[in-house]
Amino acid sequence: MISIKNLHKSFGHINVLKGINIEVAQGEVLVIVGPSGSGKSTVLRCINRLEVPTSGTVIVDGLDIMDKSTDINFVRSEATMVFQHFNLFPHMTVLDNITLGPIKVKKMSKAEAEKLGMGLLSKVGLADKAKNYPDQLSGGQKQRVAIARSLALRPKAILFDEPTSALDPELVGEVLEVMKNLATEGMTMVVVTHEMGFAQEVADRVIFIDEGVVQVDKPPKEFFINPEHPRLKDFLGKVIVHG
Amino acid sequence: MAFNFEPKVMIESVPMLLKGAELTIYLTVGGLFFGFILGAFFGLLKLSRSWIIRKCAGVYIETIRGTPMLVQAMFLYFGLPMALGFRIPAMVAGIIIIAINSGAYIAEIVRGAVQSINPGQMEAGRTIGLNAMQTMRYIIWPQAFRRMVPPLGNQFIISLKDTSLLMIIGVGELLRTGDEIVAVNFRAFEVYLTCGLIYLCMTMSIAKCLRIIEKRLQMRGKA
Numbered sequence A: 001m002i003s004i005k006n007l008h009k010s011f012g013h014i015n016v017l018k019g020i021n022i023e024v025a026q027g028e029v030l031v032i033v034g035p036s037g038s039g040k041s042t043v044l045r046c047i048n049r050l051e052v053p054t055s056g057t058v059i060v061d062g063l064d065i066m067d068k069s070t071d072i073n074f075v076r077s078e079a080t081m082v083f084q085h086f087n088l089f090p091h092m093t094v095l096d097n098i099t100l101g102p103i104k105v106k107k108m109s110k111a112e113a114e115k116l117g118m119g120l121l122s123k124v125g126l127a128d129k130a131k132n133y134p135d136q137l138s139g140g141q142k143q144r145v146a147i148a149r150s151l152a153l154r155p156k157a158i159l160f161d162e163p164t165s166a167l168d169p170e171l172v173g174e175v176l177e178v179m180k181n182l183a184t185e186g187m188t189m190v191v192v193t194h195e196m197g198f199a200q201e202v203a204d205r206v207i208f209i210d211e212g213v214v215q216v217d218k219p220p221k222e223f224f225i226n227p228e229h230p231r232l233k234d235f236l237g238k239v240i241v242h243g
Numbered sequence B: 001m002a003f004n005f006e007p008k009v010m011i012e013s014v015p016m017l018l019k020g021a022e023l024t025i026y027l028t029v030g031g032l033f034f035g036f037i038l039g040a041f042f043g044l045l046k047l048s049r050s051w052i053i054r055k056c057a058g059v060y061i062e063t064i065r066g067t068p069m070l071v072q073a074m075f076l077y078f079g080l081p082m083a084l085g086f087r088i089p090a091m092v093a094g095i096i097i098i099a100i101n102s103g104a105y106i107a108e109i110v111r112g113a114v115q116s117i118n119p120g121q122m123e124a125g126r127t128i129g130l131n132a133m134q135t136m137r138y139i140i141w142p143q144a145f146r147r148m149v150p151p152l153g154n155q156f157i158i159s160l161k162d163t164s165l166l167m168i169i170g171v172g173e174l175l176r177t178g179d180e181i182v183a184v185n186f187r188a189f190e191v192y193l194t195c196g197l198i199y200l201c202m203t204m205s206i207a208k209c210l211r212i213i214e215k216r217l218q219m220r221g222k223a
């Protein structure tokens, strides 16, 4: 589904990614963890070319994102992203936030898009908020709307960049719940998160990125129970202590 | 010589002055209409990724902002005809001057407003598959436009007052009309005072409308 080979990315003369290799199969849930500044967001952003890789190849559903003939807007709608700070469109109602993509990108009729949108809002438990504006929602509700907005594109994969990091602790659960349901339904997901509980429960594989490369790539059982890698041990010690 | 204030002169001059004020409004509205188009265009050029394009927009903005409007008006109306061999009608010249002038300031307003929108909005637009133009049109511009309303209203008032400079090229706007009345009745005190009051009425009305619009915008969902 997503294939990243020897991905390098530098900002100026800072080399952030130094040869990343990741394969994500269809329906798989991949969790990425790593210290702050290790390049987790950059990897995600390279997948749909919000950031242009310096070198390497990234294939999304058979399309090479570096190839000039690839319609990058199409790829983005196929592997769409959910952000830490939601980035909902504040001047539009919740429902309009969700239908914009289907109408403009997927050329769906307004009626059809709204039907789809209402269905997705019910799915994330927010059907009654359709006519509200984003600033009338809590953080957890905003993130659920953002997930519905992504789902409205009927994507092949969703990339989550710390989707619960900006939320008050009591709101984290409702968002993780929605994500768990997606995973159960077979959505391909790449999730950067500090929620180790989620990783243990939902992930098919967990990846530890540090110093610009993938240091560990294992199923969650082995990843957490038996961390041999010294830096991972160190990292896990810190996150688990700090919650 | 004793000065005696004659309120009657003020009242008598009002009908003619209002005719002038009508032209003032046409100049302002016409000038700002084209000024907004120019401003939006050059403001967006200022945000281009290409430094050459940014530079071109910068040259326009700096030139207009760096020279007096009076000089621009005299050059356009009296200077250019020497090279072109014909003179554009004064009213058209007036609208052009207001347009290019307000355009330069509006360009900065547009640039500032667009830049003030969180870059996350552009990314969110792109990640749902919109292209850069669509993201601008449906996501960035509507939000930026709301932020432009107060400074645009301010520019409206400035441009309205600036139209008085156009008397120099013979446009029969409010101040010019007053000037012509004074040439006949020599009552400068009353006539110019009346002009001033009419300008004040107009600018205060604009300010009032602006406050209402701002309130309305605030009520519908914001950031």
Ligand SMILES: Nc1ncnc2c1ncn2[C@@H]1O[C@H](COP(=O)(O)OP(=O)(O)OP(=O)(O)O)[C@@H](O)[C@H]1O
Binding pocket: A011, A016, A034, A035, A036, A037, A038, A039, A040, A041, A042, A043
């Ligand atoms: N646009 C940019 N320009 C310059 N440097 C950047 C840019 N984006 C990221 N970086 C740098 O790249 C490095 C990796 O950033 P990235 O955001 O991918 O890390 P991260 O693992 O997601 O960290 P965090 O856990 O804090 O989100 C950081 O040192 C960051 O300063």
Ligand SMILES: [Mg+2]
Binding pocket: A040, A041, A042, A161, A162
């Ligand atoms: Mg990050």
